Amino acid sequence: MEIERRRGTPTADELRVWREYVETGERIRSAMAGAMQRRTGISSGDYAVLLALSEAEGRRLRSSALADAAHWERSRLSHHLPRMERRGLIRREDCATDDRGAEVVLSAEGLRVFRQASAAHFGLIRELFVDALTPEGLAQAHEVSAALSEHLRAR
C-alpha cells in the first residue's frame, strides 16, 4: 500500500538523485570557497562577516547582532573574530552602553577587501551557478529549494 511504501527505503532512483544533489552542492561550495580564497584571500566566513558589517549602521555591530545577521553561533564568532582582527579586517571596541558588550567595527582595510571580494563573489555566482542554468533551470532550482526548505521548516 502506498502509505506503507512511502515510509520505506528510498528507491534506487531516489537515492541517485539524493547523491547527485548532495555531491553537486558540496562541489559548488568547495569551488566557491577555493576560488574566493585564491582570488581575494578571504574565506566564506570572512565574507559573511564583512558583508554584515558593511551593511550595518556606522559599519559596526554588537557582536550578538553580528551573530544574528550571519546566522552564526556567538561562540563561532568569538573564535573567528580574533583571526580577522589579526589580519586587520576588523577591530573590536568596548560598548559604551553595556560594559559586557563588544562592538565589532569594519576597518578601512576591511572595507577595501570587502569591495574587492564582492566583485569576485558576484562573478563566481555567475560562473558557477547562473551560467550553468537556463532560465527554466533557474526556475526549477528555485522550486526545488523552496520545497526542500519549506519541508525542513515544517518538520
Added chain:
Amino acid sequence: MEIERRRGTPTADELRVWREYVETGERIRSAMAGAMQRRTGISSGDYAVLLALSEAEGRRLRSSALADAAHWERSRLSHHLPRMERRGLIRREDCATDDRGAEVVLSAEGLRVFRQASAAHFGLIRELFVDALTPEGLAQAHEVSAALSEHLRAR
C-alpha cells in the same frame, strides 16, 4: 542606489535563487549530520568510510583505495582513521605485498554500527529529501544537479 547591470553581475532574482540553493543545501547537510550523530553516534565522515569498507572485497581496503572510493584526500583519511580506530570501528594492518602500504579493515563492531547507521541514513534521505518533493520535483532536482555538475566538470 542605482543598480547598473554589468556583465558578470547576477540579477537580484539570480542572487536570490543562489542564496536559496546554498542555504537550503547547508541546512539539509547539517540536519543529516546532526540526526545521524544523534541516532547512531557516527558522523557523515565515519559513514562514508564504513560504507566504502562494507562494500569492499573482504571488508578491507588499501588506504589509498579507500580514499579514492570516498573521494577523500589521503591526508584527511590519515587524520580520520585513528579516531575511528580508537572507537573500535576499524583497525589497520600492514599490507602483505607492499611494506609501505596499510590495509584498513572493518571490524565486527564497525559492521554492526554500519548496518544500524544505514537504516538511519536511508530513513533520513526519505525524511529530509524524498518526502519533500513530488515526482516532478525529484526530476527537477535531478536536472538542476546534472546541469550544475556538468558545468563544473566542463569548466
Added chain:
DNA sequence: GACGCGTGATTGACGCGTCAATCAACAGAC
C-alpha cells in the same frame, strides 16, 4: 547593598579539513 538570575561574550576541548613537508619503501637505469 547584597543576593540571585538572566544575558553578552569568551574559553577550552575536541572533531574535522586542507595544505605543505616529510618519510619510507618501491622500481627502473646504470
Added chain:
DNA sequence: GTCTGTTGATTGACGCGTCAATCACGCGTC
C-alpha cells in the same frame, strides 16, 4: 649495488565549527 625519481602514507600547522563551561556585568528584589 646504488642512484634517482615516484608513490603510499603520516605529520604538523593552522583554519574552521560545535558544545559545554565559564566569566563578567546588568538588573530586579528584598
